Amino acid sequence: MAHEHADLHDPETDPLATYVLEPDDVRPLLGRVVAAAGHATAASIAPFTGAPIAAVPLTTPADLPDAARRARAAQRLWAARPVAERAAVLLRVHDLLLERQSDVLDLVQVETGKARGHAWEELGEVANAARYYALRARRLLAPRAVRGLWGPFSRGRVLRHPLGVVAVLTPWNYPLSLGLGDALPALVAGNAVLLRADPQTALTLLWCAELLEDAGLPADLLQVVVGGPDVGMALLEHVDHAGFTGSTRSGRVVAQRAGELGVPVTLELGGKNAMYVAEDVDVEAAAEGAVRACFGSAGQLCASVERIYVREEVRDEFVAALVRRTTALRLGSGLDYRADMGSLVGPAQLARVVEHVEDAVGHGATVLTGGEQRPDLGPYFYEPTVLTDVPPEARAHREETFGPVVAVYPVASDDEAVAAMNDSDLGLVAAVWTRSTARGTALAARVRAGAVSVNDTHQLLWGSVGAPLGGVGASGHGRRHGREGLWETTWTQSVVAQRGVHGSRGLGMRQVHELGSDVWPRALTRLLRLERALRLP
CATH class of the missing domain: 3.40.309.10 (Aldehyde Dehydrogenase; Chain A, domain 2)
Structure with a gap:
């Protein structure tokens, strides 16, 4: 049996005009879309009323090569900056989000139809993540020492490098959390981001692009493309990694195409x-x-x-x-x-x-x-x-x-x-x-x-935020949040150096092999047994 729910609707005090954005407020945001003049547009609709919000320019696949070229040029300079400088941008994002929250909460509500408390949950989550990665990125991205084959005579380091240009394919339901929130770790890791927005919630993500610019992010490092599956699939041809959030059905299509192109993907898909x-x-x-x-x-x-x-x-x-x-x-x-x-x-x-x-x-x-x-x-x-x-x-x-x-x-x-x-x-x-x-x-x-x-x-x-999130089975693979979420957009390089190779008194693989083909296997066998006895990792 259905029950009557409480509501707060008052047609006289809650007019349609409440959800109509002024053209002068929207026009600067729409100008940030990666799209050539004269392209088609999509009308986003206010869920609260069914009335149109704005005519949002749509990106086409033909717009993407130039956007990717500009992103790569910007990324090379960005990756050369110290991690501390990149992290400082995220701290400013944190502060600006909290200062300007009223504006973006209005946008999120108008575009998604969610209650304001639920919109704030998005904002709070992104601010929390911005602070986490700003304060942890330097340590999480630092080179890591590893033991070499010869103990004190060799040493290794594991380095982390940004992948390059990352695509973030964002659904309409959580534009702040799944758009800006996923872009931030990719950026602090040294990548550029091409952020695909659903036309329904493009204004929120365009506002985020403006916020990042005000926080000090260099031009072209984050660009917003707007469109549906065609643009999302075309993006895979121009990036080095893609993060997709959406249905299991769509995620499998993305994964198949990414596999054909050799592009690694992070997939967060459906859940029951x-x-x-x-x-x-x-x-x-x-x-x-x-x-x-x-x-x-x-x-x-x-x-x-x-x-x-x-x-x-x-x-x-x-x-x-x-x-x-x-x-x-x-x-x-x-x-x-x-x-x-x-x-x-x-x-x-x-x-x-x-x-x-x-x-x-x-x-x-x-x-x-x-x-x-x-x-x-x-x-x-x-x-x-x-x-x-x-x-x-x-x-x-x-x-x-x-x-x-x-x-x-x-x-x-x-x-x-x-x-x-x-x-x-x-x-x-x-x-x-x-x-x-x-x-x-x-x-x-x-x-x-x-x-x-x-x-x-x-x-x-x-x-x-320090705990990684992601699915298993048909709910996807890969993780957001935590160190794993940061590392998704990096690649590791192992550098192992051997000391004492040059000169007759050195100790290394050259000297071991010079013992003769019938001697060095026995010598290494003894060494392996000794290390096992000493419980050396």
Whole structure:
């Protein structure tokens, strides 16, 4: 049974004009798109109203060679700068983001339709990552000493070099986190970035390009190209690495083309993420966490929880708390912090959500709350929805909905919960709730997911910037965040030097081989046994 949700819509105080950007504000941003004059444009649409925002110029494949040439010229100079100078730019990005947050939060809301609190989560995550990489990059990129073959007579160093030009292929749902957030580690590593923006959220990323320039990033090091799959695929021909975030289906196409070109790729793809609620939880705390995990950005994020497995002992109590909290969520479109959840991004996303819910109900599922469109709030609003009794044949059981819909399933034991959570070819993130941190950590290690939070949501995972994030299986490969995220856009070079080669009294491979073909193997055998006895690595 659907319940009426609270809303903050007032046609008299929330007019259409609220979401119309002034041409004088938009024109300078649109001028930053890599596109020749006279190219086609795409009309981005305000999810809150369905009205057009701006006509965004589209990049074509023919525009890319010149952009890549300019990026490579800029990258050579940038890579020659000390890491400390590159890191200083990221610190200024951190400061400017916080100073100018009102402007970019407006843009993110207007383009994505998400609530302002969810938009701020993006901004906070990027500021956090900017500080992390600014303060850690010098150490993480420093040469590393390794032991040579001959101990004190040889030494090795592992160097890290930027790959060159990196493509960041950004989806519409998290332009700040998945656009600017992925560009920053590539830049501090010494690369140039060609940032592919979806036309729906291009203004946010063009604003980011302006911010980087104001922070001191040299010209041409980050360029924004705007377009769909054609431009994204064409970019692969001009770069040395690509990072793609999107659906599993699209990611496989990108991976195939990148493989043909010999371009390494990082892929973060879909997720049918699961949460486990053990029998010993504080039910209210777990229900509050579930609401945040399921309905952030109206469920339009790859880390959203869409499956909840609850121990039978607390099922009724947990479900009641979850339904009560979900029903109380305030839906709205204001450019302020009053709304708890905003809109879906457009008609295609709304249609997918409606189809998944109707299909589930048709197969016998029960709607505990939600399950209704809200055209009174805007054309693409859909109520946060809790389902039970979703059978395996329903699409919502296995397919990613990418909307504000979650299904709850009872389980009788930890083992049953882990088996159910792992019963998917997708493995992006997961969550475990239990009073015992030790138990939760042990259970997390058994879950097949790239990252697992214990007693929290994806916010904990995203905020822990030192911890790498990424998927397994059909959820992709490679990592963002942490040292791994920085190292994705570098290549390693090993340099091993031998001392004492020149002169008759040296000790090295030349002198060993001069012992004679029947002697040096025995000498090296003794050496290897000695090193084994001394436990030398």
